[in-house]
Amino acid sequence: MRLVGLTGGIASGKSTVSNLFKNTSVPVVDADVVAQKGTGGWKKIVKAFGDEILLDNGEIDRARLGQIVFSDPSKRQLLNRLLAPHISSGIFWEIAKLWMKGCKVIALDIPLLFETKMDRWTNPVIVVWVNPETQIERLMSRDGCSEEQAQNRINAQLALDWKKSEADIVIDNSGSLDDTKQQFQEVLI
Numbered sequence: 001m002r003l004v005g006l007t008g009g010i011a012s013g014k015s016t017v018s019n020l021f022k023n024t025s026v027p028v029v030d031a032d033v034v035a036q037k038g039t040g041g042w043k044k045i046v047k048a049f050g051d052e053i054l055l056d057n058g059e060i061d062r063a064r065l066g067q068i069v070f071s072d073p074s075k076r077q078l079l080n081r082l083l084a085p086h087i088s089s090g091i092f093w094e095i096a097k098l099w100m101k102g103c104k105v106i107a108l109d110i111p112l113l114f115e116t117k118m119d120r121w122t123n124p125v126i127v128v129w130v131n132p133e134t135q136i137e138r139l140m141s142r143d144g145c146s147e148e149q150a151q152n153r154i155n156a157q158l159a160l161d162w163k164k165s166e167a168d169i170v171i172d173n174s175g176s177l178d179d180t181k182q183q184f185q186e187v188l189i
């Protein structure tokens with residue numbers, strides 16, 4: 001079985017590329033399964049950050065939690081510590097289910113692939129790169145945040161240029177969507 005790592009920097013276009021996998025035979029597992037209401041990750045987050053980070057329906061208010069952790073490195077480290085085991089075991093079970101269905105190639109869409117050292121499991125690693133000006137512009141426009149907030153989020157991760165230097169395959173998403181789709185097609189060959 002081959003595990004393909006898909007990563008990048010915040011707003012570099014990882015989800016955009018992840019969506020392109022949906023039209024292929026390669027299933028994608030993402031790292032976003034943990035914070036749903038009632039799960040182990042959810043319980044730990046509520047215990048550590050209090051009820052005030054919950055929406056009326058009991059789900060985590062991700063925008064609120066994001067504001068807290070991206071403006072305070074110690075809170076971000078706390079969240080990372082709490083969630084790390086849930087993220088890796090969630091991913092593991094998703095892989096196991098797909099493996100039992102006979103999937104031979106699975107893509108893992110993991111924003112913090114290098115930071116969490118999960119790149120050890122994956123080969124090749126695809127890094128979705130974008131130039132710094134476009135990254136900050138797209139981040140501010142997508143999340144409606146200030147330049148300072150956007151920069152805090154970018155600084156919370158390893159440098160995207162370093163990730164690019166560690167990649168087996170780089171998709172440059174600084175241009176148009178068509179340009180990115182074209183690069184993706186070349187990766188599939």
Ligand SMILES: CC(C)(COP(=O)(O)OP(=O)(O)OC[C@H]1O[C@@H](n2cnc3c(N)ncnc32)[C@H](O)[C@@H]1O)[C@@H](O)C(=O)NCCC(=O)NCCS
Nearest residue numbers: 009010031035062063065066080083110111112113156157
């Ligand atoms: C901080 C949270 C609440 C923000 O939620 P929100 O819906 O606004 O953003 P989303 O989850 O789509 O993440 C957007 C991007 O933020 C970046 N990011 C998310 N968590 C972190 C983190 N702990 N450290 C650095 N960057 C992060 C990633 O680039 C990610 O792609 C959420 O990302 C979260 O619970 N993060 C902790 C879990 C985690 O570490 N996820 C990444 C696993 S590899």
Ligand SMILES: Nc1ncnc2c1ncn2[C@@H]1O[C@H](COP(=O)(O)OP(=O)(O)OP(=O)(O)O)[C@@H](O)[C@H]1O
Nearest residue numbers: 009010011012013014015016138142173175176177
């Ligand atoms: N080639 C492109 N041209 C124009 N806009 C783009 C392009 N690629 C992505 N975008 C836009 O940039 C923003 C970030 O893209 P996307 O959500 O795919 O990034 P991401 O890396 O998954 O982000 P995050 O890690 O923060 O979830 C989105 O609003 C998306 O619509």
